[in-house]
Amino acid sequence: MPQHEPPLNAAALRRAVVTGSAGFIGSHLARALAQAGTTVIGIDRRDPSTDPTAAANLAAAQGLPGYHRITADLIDCAIDPLLIDADAVFHLAGVPGVRPSWGPQFSDYLASNVLATHRVLEACSRVGVPRLVVASSSSVYGPTGGGASAEADRPKPASPYAVTKLAEEHLCLAYAGRSSGPSVVALRYFTVYGPRQRADMFTHRALQAALTGQPLRLYGDGHQRRDFTYIDDIVAATIAAAVVPAANGVINVGGGSNASLLEVINIATGLVGRDIEIQQDQARSGDVLVTRADPSRARDTLGWQPRVDLRAGMRAHLQAMTAQMPGCSRAA
Template sequence: MPQHEQHPTTAAPRRAVVTGSAGFIGSHLAHALVQAGSTVIGVDRRAPSADATAIANLASLRGLPGYHHITADLLNCAIDPLLIDADAVFHLAGIPGVRPSWGPQFSDYLASNVLATHRVLEACTRIGVPRLVVASSSSVYGPTDGGASVEADRPKPASPYAVTKLAEEQLCLAYAERPVGPSVVALRYFTVYGPRQRADMFTHRALQAALTGQPLRLYGDGHQRRDFTYIDDVVAATIAAATVPTAQGAINVGGGSNASLLEVINIATSLTGRDIQLQQDHARSGDVLLTRADPSRAREVLRWQPRVDLHNGLRAHMQALAAQVPNYSRAA
């Protein structure tokens, strides 16, 4: 199984704040930081004892002396006291997901992705936090012509979610231009997968369908492609973004595993030995046909490149899911 140790973490912040720490990426990041010796203040509005997803995501952090969980909503909590003495703030809290962002939920996206981020930035500035790493998204690029997306490309966000992520990262980068603001690295994550991936995402659903025999709803023809990026690789890039002194600006975190949904389905089928029953559905608004990262900047600035290929990453993801699926008979 891929391990965090595959990326030699040379340094980790002594004291770090992780927002969104009860989420998929935030919980992995918090765990890796604690393992690397950091003291971590995790902030999330999901309570670790009441919310089923938070309970599962935070299980490996429970009882670790280096981890302190604060249940709070960044839209209205007092943020300053949480940031005192922090060497880095990792701002991952937000509402993710492209498809539900159309319609009335947009106000939640705007509130958590933009207004809460503004509160975090103001607090970072008041407290004098030296480095903010913010979770941006490949979705800011929108439709592409088939080539790899470079950070300097003009963004063309194609969904309300993507608009809020672009606003979020640009707000952070604007604060970084002020003489008093934190330095900012905005990581444009490309479709992250692995154990504890959000249940609305494709790889989770494809593996779950293969393990359980339940049908998989396929939006579009399945030829849409993504740069699937394994969670341990994402965590390594995120820690590097806080610890490389010269890092700043937008950086792609992806590359190396570009595949179509049909290819993912084939791998899931071969890993489990079970066919997936597909339910064809129409393509969803705002879903782009292709994401592809140009990883040059991450390589040059962060000395980072993805190490886990899609087959091995999906195997690790599948094994984690299989441990939860009752009556899954075939050995993973």
């Protein structure tokens, strides 16, 4: 499988905490840090002995020297002892996903994205953690006119999920303003894809449909566009945010160009060599038509730019999926 190893500048991080380490992005980050020689405390509430997705994600870093897995819920666990001597906390734990955030699940979003974040911030303040990097979301921008979103734009969150991510961001920055609080970089990730992507997300589902011949449900007409960002690029920006001297603020992490869902379907079809049967469904509330990052601040502050384009990233994503499917050899 082709490797798109991110350029890592993790040398300044002797010890780091990654929350959400059994998740898609957290598992990649924990692995990259441990591979670079950082001692990593990975915290997640999902138990690999009962959750196969968590087990598969955690396998990426398990066994690497310096990697320590803690199964705990940030809503009620004792956080302070886990943070002692950490040079940085990467707070990625949260309940993601735009569409399921309507209705009764909102309380889970609120608990993990806001209340648990508050507990992490209090613990960082007590223990004296110098830097917190928090995973925010492009969804805080809400509907745009189609142009690039810059950090100074007024957020207009259009889903309950996005409201919790904006609250999480503001909470972190409020703590950053206190003398006892950590310095904070809030990264607004734009639709992340690549190996181990969550199974509810579109790129995974398009590749899955091409591989299995099962239909793909398309919400809306497929012309909606996303600034799809490859996981290794996300990891590189996230590590850079922990070691950059200037801090306290939000930074977009997205490539600055975007693609439609129909283009993703075309790439998946071409890579796998099988047409996808589409089941058209109505557009979902809370979904925006277009996301596109203005990447200037990430470039100027973090020295970051994306390295992996959509086709190359989807090829790596596909190869990781086929490696998990015994007897499958369709990947181009």
